[in-house]
Amino acid sequence: MDLLTVETFARPTDDDALRALQPTLGADRTLLGGGTWLFSVPQPHLAGVVDLAGLGWEPLVAAGDGLTVAATTTLAALGDVDPSSYPAWPAVASFRGCAEALVGSRKVRQVATVGGNVCLALPAAPMITLAAVLDATATIWLPDGRSRTAPVVDLVAGPQRNALAPGEVLRSLHLPAVALRARTALRKASLSPLGRSAALLAGRRGEDGFVLAVTASLPRPAVLRYDDVPTAGALAADVAAAGETVGGGWYDDPHGSPAWRRAMSLLFAEEIRRELGGTG
Ligand SMILES: Cc1cc2nc3c(=O)[nH]c(=O)nc-3n(C[C@H](O)[C@H](O)[C@H](O)COP(=O)(O)OP(=O)(O)OC[C@H]3O[C@@H](n4cnc5c(N)ncnc54)[C@H](O)[C@@H]3O)c2cc1C
Known part of the structure; x- marks a missing residue:
């Protein structure tokens, strides 16, 4: 959608130009990445944007x-x-x-x-x-x-x-x-095939141990770490505990209930544990 209150648009083409604009950023002037969210909802507080697309940063x-x-x-x-x-x-x-x-x-x-x-x-x-x-x-x-x-x-x-x-x-x-040298596994659940993630869990197993990231089912990520692949019981207990504490507990929005998010997170944690070699 058009952002009708925006009056200034800057597209710096080198780092110095962006650096010079940074002190002007604030509540009424913001950064533009791809704009897929910025242009998807009204932004009546915005008077200007600074577009990052011209900087040519190596991906x-x-x-x-x-x-x-x-x-x-x-x-x-x-x-x-x-x-x-x-x-x-x-x-x-x-x-x-x-x-x-x-x-x-x-x-x-x-x-x-x-x-x-x-x-x-x-x-x-x-x-x-x-x-x-x-x-x-x-x-x-x-x-x-x-x-x-x-x-x-x-x-x-x-x-x-x-x-x-x-x-x-x-x-x-x-x-x-x-971390890049590790093997990884990913699981996602959403209420419909193309729906927003209600639970998105990723695991990795490598030379520095086993790591599980629990996201989407919590308001902010929980990262669980182990020296090696944990037992099913230990991992389930830690996922459940994270769900009680991190960010205020299992997330609740139209994309999934807290109880369902909890169940899917526990299921996915175990699937990831097994995919990455966990037994017992
Ligand atoms: C159909 C559709 C489906 C979507 N599904 C999802 C989804 O499943 N999960 C999800 O997370 N999002 C989803 N989104 C929301 C959004 O499109 C994504 O989060 C997207 O990755 C935002 O990136 P962008 O570059 O377009 O951000 P923008 O819209 O450009 O900016 C988003 C915010 O980040 C700030 N920003 C951008 N770049 C920087 C930077 N380098 N430094 C500091 N601040 C910065 C902006 O000022 C703005 O506040 C969806 C959007 C649409 C339209």
Whole structure:
């Protein structure tokens, strides 16, 4: 939809230009990623937007210590990464499943950005799921020209609430090599085949142990860690406990009841545990 109150539109084409605009960001001037959410609901408080699309950030940069994903990378581009291009990093195979967990057509995924998905901070945000299971670190540009880093999961304060300060820009996500070397498994439940995720769980098993990210069924992600694959009973107890505490408990919205989300999360946790080699 048209944003009728917007009077200024800036599309910086280099980092310095974006840096110069950052102090002007605030309640009435915001960043534009792909715009799939920004243009989908009225934004009567907005007088200006700063579009990140002209910056030309390299979508993926691989190095010895892992993979850096620019905030402007689209979900389609991430989902199209060919795992055979990264034979040392089996977890790259999880990119497609996570990208496709965003409901809607490929048309939406071709525009929606990784940064926009994280910053919107919906419980069903699949880029948060990916970041949570792979221990992604965010690089954030501060409006005073400095940068800071933080675990991506710590940017999620609650449904549609992120922990960025006014003027801060999410620049990129770094996926560490140790996590990328792991095997992964993903499960999603929604009330209809193309419905929004009500439970989206991802697991990884590698040299640093077993990690389970419980998302969509909770207001914010829960990340459970073990030295090795836990027993069925231990994992179920921890998932149930996370559901009582993290973010205020099992999430309740039109996409699923708390009781159903709890049941699906417990089922998926066990399926993931078994897929990644758990017995007993
Ligand atoms: C049909 C449809 C289905 C959808 N399904 C889902 C779904 O299943 N799960 C889900 O999570 N979302 C869903 N969405 C919502 C939304 O489209 C996605 O979350 C999408 O990934 C948002 O990315 P974007 O780049 O379009 O963000 P935008 O709409 O451009 O921005 C979203 C917010 O993030 C901020 N922002 C963007 N980039 C940055 C940055 N780099 N640094 C700081 N702030 C930034 C913006 O200011 C804005 O507040 C859906 C939308 C549609 C239209």
